[in-house]
Amino acid sequence: MQNLAVDIGQFALLFAFCLSAYAIVAGFLGGKLAHRRLAETGERAVLITCGLVTLAVFCVWYNLLTNNYGLQYVASTSNRAMPWYYKFGALWGGQEGSLLFWCWLLSIYSASAIFIHRNRNRNLMPYVVSVISVVTTFFLTVNNFVANPFDLVGVVRSGAAAVPFTPMDGRGLNPLLQYWAMVIHPPILYLGYVGFTIPFAFAMAALITRDLDEEWIRTTRRWMMVPWMLLGTGILLGAKWAYVVLGWGGYWGWDPVENASLMPWLTGTAFLHSVMMQERKGMMKVWNVVLILSSFLLCIFGTFLTRSGVVSSVHAFAQSAIGPYFAGFIFILLGLCCYFIVTRLDDLKSENRLESVVSRESSFLFNNLVLLAAMFAVLWGTIFPVLSEALQGEKRSVSAPFFNKVNIPLGLFLLFLTGVGPLLAWRNTSLRSLRKNFTIPVIVSLLTGAILLGFGMRHFYSLVSLVLSVFVTCTILMEFHRGALARKRQGDNYLEALWILTFRNTRRYGGYIVHLGIVFLFVGFAGAGFNRETQQEMVPGDTLTIGHYAITLERVKTSNNANYESAVGVFGVYKDGNRAATLYPERRFYPASEQPTTEVALKSNLKEDLYLVLAGFSDDNSKAIVHAFVNPLVTWVWLGGAFCFGGTVICLIPSKHTRTAERVLIRPEVQEYAKSENVGAKG
Amino acid sequence: MQSLRMSEQKAKAQMMKQKSERNQEQVMSASWFGCLQTHVMRLLIFAVLASVAAMSIDGSAQIVSPEVMKISERFVCQCGCSEQLSVCAMLNCGSATPLRAEIAELLKQGKTEKEITSIFVAKYGKVILAAPTTQGFDLTAWTLPFVMFVLGLALIYYLIRLWARPRAVPAVESGSMAEVPQDYQQRIESELKNLDL
Numbered sequence: 001m002q003n004l005a006v007d008i009g010q011f012a013l014l015f016a017f018c019l020s021a022y023a024i025v026a027g028f029l030g031g032k033l034a035h036r037r038l039a040e041t042g043e044r045a046v047l048i049t050c051g052l053v054t055l056a057v058f059c060v061w062y063n064l065l066t067n068n069y070g071l072q073y074v075a076s077t078s079n080r081a082m083p084w085y086y087k088f089g090a091l092w093g094g095q096e097g098s099l100l101f102w103c104w105l106l107s108i109y110s111a112s113a114i115f116i117h118r119n120r121n122r123n124l125m126p127y128v129v130s131v132i133s134v135v136t137t138f139f140l141t142v143n144n145f146v147a148n149p150f151d152l153v154g155v156v157r158s159g160a161a162a163v164p165f166t167p168m169d170g171r172g173l174n175p176l177l178q179y180w181a182m183v184i185h186p187p188i189l190y191l192g193y194v195g196f197t198i199p200f201a202f203a204m205a206a207l208i209t210r211d212l213d214e215e216w217i218r219t220t221r222r223w224m225m226v227p228w229m230l231l232g233t234g235i236l237l238g239a240k241w242a243y244v245v246l247g248w249g250g251y252w253g254w255d256p257v258e259n260a261s262l263m264p265w266l267t268g269t270a271f272l273h274s275v276m277m278q279e280r281k282g283m284m285k286v287w288n289v290v291l292i293l294s295s296f297l298l299c300i301f302g303t304f305l306t307r308s309g310v311v312s313s314v315h316a317f318a319q320s321a322i323g324p325y326f327a328g329f330i331f332i333l334l335g336l337c338c339y340f341i342v343t344r345l346d347d348l349k350s351e352n353r354l355e356s357v358v359s360r361e362s363s364f365l366f367n368n369l370v371l372l373a374a375m376f377a378v379l380w381g382t383i384f385p386v387l388s389e390a391l392q393g394e395k396r397s398v399s400a401p402f403f404n405k406v407n408i409p410l411g412l413f414l415l416f417l418t419g420v421g422p423l424l425a426w427r428n429t430s431l432r433s434l435r436k437n438f439t440i441p442v443i444v445s446l447l448t449g450a451i452l453l454g455f456g457m458r459h460f461y462s463l464v465s466l467v468l469s470v471f472v473t474c475t476i477l478m479e480f481h482r483g484a485l486a487r488k489r490q491g492d493n494y495l496e497a498l499w500i501l502t503f504r505n506t507r508r509y510g511g512y513i514v515h516l517g518i519v520f521l522f523v524g525f526a527g528a529g530f531n532r533e534t535q536q537e538m539v540p541g542d543t544l545t546i547g548h549y550a551i552t553l554e555r556v557k558t559s560n561n562a563n564y565e566s567a568v569g570v571f572g573v574y575k576d577g578n579r580a581a582t583l584y585p586e587r588r589f590y591p592a593s594e595q596p597t598t599e600v601a602l603k604s605n606l607k608e609d610l611y612l613v614l615a616g617f618s619d620d621n622s623k624a625i626v627h628a629f630v631n632p633l634v635t636w637v638w639l640g641g642a643f644c645f646g647g648t649v650i651c652l653i654p655s656k657h658t659r660t661a662e663r664v665l666i667r668p669e670v671q672e673y674a675k676s677e678n679v680g681a682k683g
Numbered sequence: 684m685q686s687l688r689m690s691e692q693k694a695k696a697q698m699m700k701q702k703s704e705r706n707q708e709q710v711m712s713a714s715w716f717g718c719l720q721t722h723v724m725r726l727l728i729f730a731v732l733a734s735v736a737a738m739s740i741d742g743s744a745q746i747v748s749p750e751v752m753k754i755s756e757r758f759v760c761q762c763g764c765s766e767q768l769s770v771c772a773m774l775n776c777g778s779a780t781p782l783r784a785e786i787a788e789l790l791k792q793g794k795t796e797k798e799i800t801s802i803f804v805a806k807y808g809k810v811i812l813a814a815p816t817t818q819g820f821d822l823t824a825w826t827l828p829f830v831m832f833v834l835g836l837a838l839i840y841y842l843i844r845l846w847a848r849p850r851a852v853p854a855v856e857s858g859s860m861a862e863v864p865q866d867y868q869q870r871i872e873s874e875l876k877n878l879d880l
Contacts, residue, residue, distance in 0.1 A: 248770045255765065283846075311765070354846040362843060369835040377828035384815065384824045392820050395810045397759035399767050402814040406828050535746045625746060 002068040009059030010150045013100075016052035016107075017140040019045040020133050027130030031209070039126035043114050046129055049136060050107035057104045060097060060149050064090050070166035073097055073149040079172035079592045081562035086178050092186040093173045095307065095322070096149040101187075103139040105194040110136065113198050113223075121219055127205035128198075135197050138329050146322055172592030175564070181241040189234025189261060193299045195227025196264060200296035203289055207340040210347045212285065220292060221275050222652070228268040229648035235261050236641035247598040247613045249533060249629040251637065254403040256311045259382045260302025266375040267295040270368045277364055280426065282351040286341065287368075289348065293337045298375075300330050310386055356428035363421035370414045377406040408461050412468060415522050418515050419472035422479070441474035462529035469519045469526070476512045476519075483509075503655060510650030517643030520636045527608075527633025535615070537623040547630040549610055550574040551583075556624060564588040569614045569624055573603060585614040585626075606639075608632040751787045754796050758782065758803060759813050767813050 023045040030039025060073070064087045069075040077090040077097065092098040110132045117125055143149070154165030199220045206216040238258065243251035252258065271291035277283040305311055308323025341348075354361055381398045388396040423437040449467040457463050480498060487497035502509040536544045538553040545551075554570045566588045573581040583601035590597070596616075603610040611629040618625060747755070755769035762778040764771055768786075771779040789799045803811050815821035 248766075250770065253766050253770055352842075352846045354843055357843055357847065362839075365839045365842065369832070369839060373828060373832040373835060376831050380827055381824065388815070388820065388824075394808065396815045396821065396824070397765065397810050397813060398815060398824065399759050399765060399813045400770070401756070401767075402824065405814075406825070410832070533752075534749075537746060 002063060002066055002070070005059045005062045006068070006071065006150050006152075009056045009063075010148075012052040012056040012059070013140065013144050013148070013150070016049045016056070017137065017144050019049045019052070020137040020140055023049065023133035024130050024137060027126045027128075027133060031126030031130070031205075039129070042126060042129045042133070046107070046110050046114060046133060046136075049133075050111040053100070053104045053107045053140075056149075057091065057100060060091055060100065061088065064088070067170075068166075069168070069170045070152055070164060071149070072151045072153050075153055075167055075170040077170070077173050079170040081564075081592065082173060082178070083563070085183055086173055089177070089183045089186075090173050092190070093177050093182070096143070096147040096151075098186070098190075099139060099147055099322075100143050100149050102190055102194055103136065103143055105187075105190055106132070106136055106139065106197055109195060109198055113201075117219075121202075121215065123209060123211055124202060124205040124216060127208045128201045131201035131204045132197060135201075138325075142322055142325055146325060169592070172563075172590060175588065175590040175593055175595045175597045176245055178563075178590075178597075179241060179245050181237050181244075185234060185237040185241055188230050188237060192227045192229075192231025192234050193261070193264070193303070195223070195230060196268070196296045196299050198227075199224040199292050203292040204336075204340065207289065207344050210344060212344070212347050214279065217275060217278055217288065221272070221279070224268060224271055224275075224292065224295075225648060225652055228265065228272060229645060229652075231261065231265050231268070232648075233641060233645050235265060236638065240638060243634070244600050244602070245597070247600050247615070247627070249531065249611055249613075249627075249631060250528075251634070254381070254400045256382050257302075257306045259378045259403075260298075260306050263302060263375050263378055264295045264298040266371050266378070267291050267298060270371040270375075271295065273364050273367050273371075277361060278350075281353070281361070283361070284352070285348040285350045286345065289341060293341075297330060297333060297337070298379075300326060300333065304330060305382065311382065358424060358429045358434070360421065360424045360426045360429075363417060363424050367414070367417050367421060370410050370417065374407055374410045374414070377410065378403065381406070411522070411525075412461070412464055415465065415468045415472060415519070418518060419468065419475045422512065422515070423475055437475065437478070440478065441471045444474050445471035459529035462526040465522050465526035469523050472515065472519045476516050479512060480509070502650060503653070506650050506653045506655040510647045510653075513647030513650060514644050515647075517640045517645075517647055520640030520643055522640075524633050524635070524637030524640060527631065527636070530632045531629060533627065533629045535625065535627050537618055538626050539623055544626060544628055546610075546628045547608075548575055549580075549628075549630065550577075551610075551612065551626075551628060553624060553626065563592075564590045567614065567617075569612075569626065571601070571612060571626075573610065581610075583610070583612050585612045587614045587616060604635050606633075606635050609634045747783050748787065750790055751783055754786050754790070754799055755779075755783055757796070757800060757813055758811050761807070761811070 023042045026038055026042030026045060029035065030037075030042055063071050063074050064078055065084060067074070067078070067080055073094060073096050074090075077094040078087045082090075086093075090097065092101045110129075113128065113132070114125070117128070121128075152164045153167060202216055202220045202223060206212050206220075235258070238261070239251040242253065268291075271288060274284050274291065275288055278285055278288050304323060304326035308321075308326065310323060356362075381402050384398045385396050388394065419441065420438075425433060445467045448470040449463065452463055452466060457466075480501070483501045484494055484497040487501055488494055492500060502513075532547055534544065534546050536542070538544060540553050540555050543550050543552045550573075552572045552574070554572055557568045557570060559566050559568070566586055568584050568586045571583045571585070572579060573583055581603045583603060585601040586599035588597050588599065589595070598613050598615065601612045609629075609631045611631055613627040613629075615625045615627045617623065752769050756767050758768040760766055760768050760771035760776060760779045760782070762771060762776050764776075768779055768782055786799060789802065794802070800812075809816060809821075815824040817825060
């Protein structure tokens with residue numbers, strides 16, 4: 001049965017590869033020759049590809065769950081002792097599986113796009129299908145011929161005869177990956193990464209057809225928002241994972257893999273802002289196309305960077321020789337993108353016009369500048385070691401001190417714009433409106449600054465971050481308050497008014513909620529300026545003091561299971577003399593991979609986290625070595641992530657008058673009129 | 684690179700096995716010593732930690748003083764994780780642990796942070812530093828992001844000037860706008876403001 005599953009999986013992958021290659025040609029020719037039925041066969045090929053890749057994924061899962069260690073992938077990422085949910089998650093725990101998983105998500109996205117657009121954007125769809133299939137085919141090529149999850153153990157690929165061999169047990173999943181977030185963090189992050197393919201495909205299709213009117217940008221904006229939200233959530237889940245599993249007390253280390261995921265998120269954020277300039281005023285059309293295309297290219301570039309071994313990273317579990325394939329793919333895509341942009345410049349002519357420097361338009365320009373500068377700084381710092389080695393012959397390291405120094409000022413400027421930008425009016429902002437909108441926030445934030453200084457806060461960046469956070473929060477709350485008051489006058493109660501207000505204009509108020517999430521993130525970041533840590537050797541009965549916590553080691557419990565051996569420290573936490581909690585930091589040893597790990601114990605509240613690590617035992621095993629941290633405001637980071645997610649979900653719900661506008665726009669006679677008159681229903 | 688990592692892991696595994704054997708010996712000798720103790724608490728403590736020693740979760744973790752930790756921030760671990768020496772999360776890391784011990788030793792000898800930095804650079808090369816220096820090509824690492832930012836600012840300045848330039852507007856259109864009553868204009872403005880964008 002296991003062998004059958006391997007054969008079915010192999011066949012499904014090969015067949016999917018052929019169909020996907022067919023879809024490239026069918027989509028392109030179907031569009032070019034305006035051959036509707038040919039284009040439709042392309043769509044069907046994509047749907048069947050989705051089914052086949054799903055089948056292959058289920059085959060890998062079947063082999064993982066039934067312990068078929070004859071498969072190289074299963075043997076290297078799982079073992080018998082692992083619980084079933086980690087075996088399930090092992091699909092994305094190694095190179096081959098994670099590429100297959102990527103491919104699967106892409107095929108699901110493509111099938112969804114075909115389903116959603118079965119009656120819309122029909123002129124673009126043949127090319128959308130074709131472009132998506134180019135990406136799918138690339139991944140299927142890698143999966144079939146370079147990193148095949150169905151390769152057998154002991155098979156010699158060239159030369160001598162193949163000798164299959166089934167080991168008794170596997171090597172097990174990397175212990176660092178054996179954590180609950182492992183089961184959800186990579187899928188969500190990948191959903192983000194992969195999702196950028198769809199806006200990319202729509203942009204390419206619009207460029208190919210020269211059908212660059214308002215409809216494609218509206219479609220693309222929605223398709224961009226979903227992966228942007230998921231990528232952001234995935235990044236923060238990764239940060240949470242690092243925080244709880246790695247045990248060094250922080251959640252962001254500017255690792256190349258983290259940087260790789262941050263870059264498309266930054267360009268995506270820039271796009272979600274500058275797209276409003278295009279929708280509202282027909283401005284920056286070329287720039288928006290560049291942002292969409294570069295977001296996708298950065299996704300592929302990030303994958304190349306981290307999986308090729310070009311830069312060293314803590315995520316070393318997913319490296320192999322697939323780098324050249326990715327590099328080649330990026331160059332081809334880059335060439336195509338440049339070609340289509342340059343040849344379509346005439347069709348992308350924008351109606352660029354500014355009535356005033358103090359306007360929403362110019363604030364978007366600054367917003368884009370800061371986001372792109374931050375992206376460039378991250379990119380530059382990530383590739384600098386490679387460049388330095390190539391040009392100077394000597395390698396350099398670029399880690400947290402560099403990224404923090406360069407990005408913190410940019411981040412704070414962005415936070416300032418988050419407060420100012422949304423309150424500037426389109427076209428022109430009068431002095432009166434500036435005074436009306438900003439007097440209270442400026443006074444409140446300056447007062448906060450004075451109070452913080454009075455309490456002895458001297459960390460410059462943290463202070464600025466907190467003052468700006470208060471400023472932005474005030475501006476956002478005032479916007480909600482004003483809107484709610486206006487509705488309240490019509491008879492609603494205040495809370496009801498807030499609710500109706502948000503859902504009548506989801507893009508605007510959802511956007512404010514996302515901004516509030518970003519503010520919370522910065523509050524969390526500001527806390528990092530006041531982290532405290534201490535280390536101590538302890539025997540039961542000993543007490544360690546950090547901040548206003550006294551932590552007593554009560555005992556050490558040991559246990560054993562098939563997967564790992566564990567030592568758990570039982571610590572009584574006392575705050576100002578009263579028992580506040582009992583914490584259980586743990587140290588494990590996984591015999592299958594011969595690796596030790598730490599399981600951090602946390603006591604969190606909005607003010608601070610008490611973070612306890614059982615770092616190990618002294619050389620003679622007579623003492624436990626305990627590492628304690630007090631990290632202020634970290635919970636605000638996770639809270640900020642939740643707000644960003646919730647706010648984006650609200651943005652994605654069509655508000656009442658958007659739905660009406662879309663219904664009007666979808667009517668063919670309105671589209672015809674819009675085209676002939678060069679006008680369109682906006683808003 | 685890959686094979687190096689593999690062999691490193693193998694070596695580490697072997698080291699761990701040896702250590703675990705050693706620990707078991709220690710348990711035996713320590714148990715003998717423990718029986719002689721009359722203090723019940725000592726015995727209890729011992730019993731707890733001895734059970735740890737019997738497992739592969741062995742000793743070898745070391746206390747790192749805050750001074751060492753602070754200086755460690757200036758350097759990068761060479762185990763391949765590319766994290767700061769103060770941050771490297773790998774337990775018993777083959778690179779971070781001895782490097783931190785070296786810093787502690789140098790501190791004990793009375794060396795200053797600056798001296799330790801130059802000793803490390805001379806011994807391990809500039810790759811050990813957590814951030815590029817500010818000389819030669821390294822300077823571009825620091826300056827280029829800001830140069831790009833300033834160029835971007837210049838571009839925005841140029842664009843604002845270009846786009847804000849008054850354009851020829853057909854006379855009829857401007858005339859028709861002028862004729863729009865004041866309250867209509869206000870309504871247009873407020874509706875524009877409340878548009879779903």
